[in-house]
Amino acid sequence: VNVPGLGGDTKESALDFIAEKGITFPVVFDEGGHVYQQYEVRGVPNTIFVDRNGVIVSNYPGAMEAEQLEDQIRQLLEAG
Amino acid sequence: VNHWRQLAGILLILAVMAVACSGPGQGAPQGINTGQQARDFTFETLDGRQVSLSDHKGKVVLVNLWATWCAPCRDEIPDLEAAYQAHQDEGFIVLGVNQGETRDAVQPFVDEFRMTYPVLLDEQGELMKIYRGQGLPMSLIVDGDGVLRVRHVGYLTAAQLDDHLAPLLP
Numbered sequence: 001v002n003v004p005g006l007g008g009d010t011k012e013s014a015l016d017f018i019a020e021k022g023i024t025f026p027v028v029f030d031e032g033g034h035v036y037q038q039y040e041v042r043g044v045p046n047t048i049f050v051d052r053n054g055v056i057v058s059n060y061p062g063a064m065e066a067e068q069l070e071d072q073i074r075q076l077l078e079a080g
Numbered sequence: 081v082n083h084w085r086q087l088a089g090i091l092l093i094l095a096v097m098a099v100a101c102s103g104p105g106q107g108a109p110q111g112i113n114t115g116q117q118a119r120d121f122t123f124e125t126l127d128g129r130q131v132s133l134s135d136h137k138g139k140v141v142l143v144n145l146w147a148t149w150c151a152p153c154r155d156e157i158p159d160l161e162a163a164y165q166a167h168q169d170e171g172f173i174v175l176g177v178n179q180g181e182t183r184d185a186v187q188p189f190v191d192e193f194r195m196t197y198p199v200l201l202d203e204q205g206e207l208m209k210i211y212r213g214q215g216l217p218m219s220l221i222v223d224g225d226g227v228l229r230v231r232h233v234g235y236l237t238a239a240q241l242d243d244h245l246a247p248l249l250p
Binding site for chain 2: 010013033036041042043044045046061062063
């Protein structure tokens with residue numbers, strides 16, 4: 001499972017947040033907001049799931065419930 | 081018998097207080113869903129005034145929950161400012177309620193974007209929790225009677241904003 005997080009704020013504040021929350025997944029910086037524009041994101045957070053073949057399988061605008069997140073990940077991992 | 085009379089008296093007083101607190105002619109219960117009396121809130125503005133939603137009864141209010149780091153918020157704020165300038169004389173106001181940031185972070189942004197509508201500071205992000213917001217930006221449109229008419233999560237286009245405001249403004 002690869003979880004890139006894309007932010008619109010400064011690197012400094014993002015690094016503080018990552019340290020504070022103990023985030024271990026890769027976080028990439030999109031200071032130009034390119035991904036935000038290309039994916040026509042309309043609000044934050046926004047979570048997009050991509051399968052092993054690089055195909056977008058779902059797009060969740062807004063906060064995800066932990067259960068919803070777990071279900072989606074399990075479903076994709078089991079699909080192989 | 082005296083006890084019952086006392087109890088009846090207390091209940092009557094409570095009933096009168098409940099009616100008095102519900103406001104004149106406002107039948108709908110307070111809540112966070114469309115069709116309900118929009119739940120009131122009070123926060124401090126950037127210039128240090130305490131401002132409540134209920135201060136603006138009689139006006140159409142757009143409450144915009146936003147943050148400086150939120151890219152879609154940055155994109156829609158110029159449209160909100162334009163709508164405010166175009167319609168403020170018709171009884172329209174925008175309250176920009178910043179979520180979770182300090183005055184020092186918010187003020188430069190407000191200057192840069194030349195925001196003239198009131199900007200409120202909600203450093204704990206309470207309004208997001210009260211209105212059970214799922215993301216930013218989020219806009220709430222409240223009519224002149226204080227009834228929540230629109231809940232919109234995510235970027236609001238200028239066209240969508242016009243569509244929402246048209247039936248509410250004179």
